[in-house]
Amino acid sequence: MSSMMEPPLLNRADADGVYNKITSFEFVFILHLMRDIMGTTNDICQASQHKSQDIFNAMHLVSTTKALVQKYREDEWIPLLENVQLFCGKYDIDILDMSARYTSGRGRACHQRDHITIEHHFRVDIFTIICDSQLQELDNRFKEDVMELLILSPALDPRDDYSSFKIEDIIKLANQFYPNDFTE
Structure with missing residues (x-):
């Protein structure tokens, strides 16, 4: 008997559930958004690892990164959405109707207080919040x-x-x- 507990094997239903999640529009959208934001902030992470980086250049990089994230927030919603839709089309992932009513979780739509569209959910509740949290993090740290x-x-x-x-x-x-x- 092994001293380490072995993880339970996934059954077919668990595997199908995981597959459905990772092939969903929302998962693809969040991965694309993370890739774009990380690409914007990656330079500052790289520079902070170099001890020879002088302070002036590092601070300039912080300011530039903040400006890039702000510009991304203001200008990149439509290109991001288009890229996600192209990706989903290429890999046969269902593309959501952005004008349809958004329902949160598994509950019924009639129990939901706000009547918002799927586009509003992705743009405001995910895209804008993530951009703003990145800007807030930079402001807090620098x-x-x-x-x-x-x-x-x-x-x-x-x-x-x-x-x-x-x-x-x-x-x-x-x-x-x-x-x-x-x-x-």
Whole structure:
């Protein structure tokens, strides 16, 4: 007898259920959305792994990533939907009627309070929420004042005979972050 418990074997109904889920329009839609968002944010993940990445470039990358996610949120709904529909058509996955009424879960539509379309569900409840959560995560991890402090801090770097020394940045650093510690 093995000391490790073995997982139960899937029966045919379980396998069919899993197959139906992974070949659903919603599953394909979410995978495409994740791929697109990860493609947008991947550069920042890669850069954060390089110790040689300088602070200015990293902060620029954060700002660029935020702008790209915002642009994706504003401009890429229709291209995303078209790509998902093309993919579903190519692999014989049922394409949903976006103008049909959306019903959540397995319950009956008459018990649902809101009368929304399937397109509204995918666009607002999934697409927009995921884009907004990515933007919120970037904002939480990289607050503007912290980014500004990190961008200005190389002005105090003594390496290479203070080659990064910029009096304007030092004045800005003192005025913005340490106003009570310095006099005119």
